[in-house]
Amino acid sequence: MSKITRAHTGTRMSQITTHGDTIYLAGQVGTAGESVAQQTRDCLDKIEILLAEAGSDKTRLLQCTIWLADMADFEEMNAVWDAWVPEGHAPTRACGEARLATPDYKVEFIVVAAR
Template identity: 65%
Template structure:
């Protein structure tokens, strides 16, 4: 198992797992109770940091799954996403509505990226 590297290992999950030239991030959430825009900004800052630890960056994201507590927040989340995403290298992306871990979480983002 030495070919698998795990980052920020916790009792339940790792925040990132690297294997075979790819990095999978755990679902990232912002600060409970913040606005959708602020949660999205916090999440994307965390994604940047985890990708950097893994030897990657947002230009190498292959796929993103975004869960919203309510699809009415789609435009608010997208405004932050659009300002952040690499316009030359946008990933494949899906967005759906789902109940999240607590009602105070409005956004959760999952990322798969290539490692440099």
Template identity: 65%
Template sequence: MTEIKRMHVGARMSQIVTHNGTVWLAGQVGNPGESAADQTRTILANIDKLLAEAGSDKTRVLSATIWLSDMKYFAEMNEVWDAWVPEGHAPARACGESKLATPEFLVEIMIVAAQA
């Protein structure tokens, strides 16, 4: 049986779960009160750290699910996202509007990646 590894485990969720060469990250949020672009930068920097800890990186991202508190932030978030995704490595992606945990969160991103 292949081991399921959980890292940064809390009562409600784990920040990283790995199983059979796949990495799942919990939804990542930025700093409340920052712009959507700055929250996206913070989120992607945290995703980079978590993926490295799990033995992966942004070139191995399989899919991304992005929630925006309002679709008016779509272009602002995409500008940062597009600069972060390595050329030729765009993952499958969905982006939609949803109420997030608090009104100060404008962006939340969840990633699935392959381990190296």
């Protein structure tokens, strides 16, 4: 049976959960109140840090789910995302609109990666 490990665990959630060689990250948000581009950069920076801690990197992404507070921000978010994802390493991805934890959050990223 594969071991499950958790890191940065609080009452509600863990920031990183690993099962075997699969890494699951909690939803990452940026600095509340900033532009969607800045919040996207903040999210992707956090993802890189957490993946490195778990023994992986952005070339090992398997799946990404992105929630936007407003689909009108789709292109602005994608401009940052497209520059960040290494060529040839784009994961499967879904993007939709959802009300986020506070109105000041504009984007949230949830990723699964391989170790």
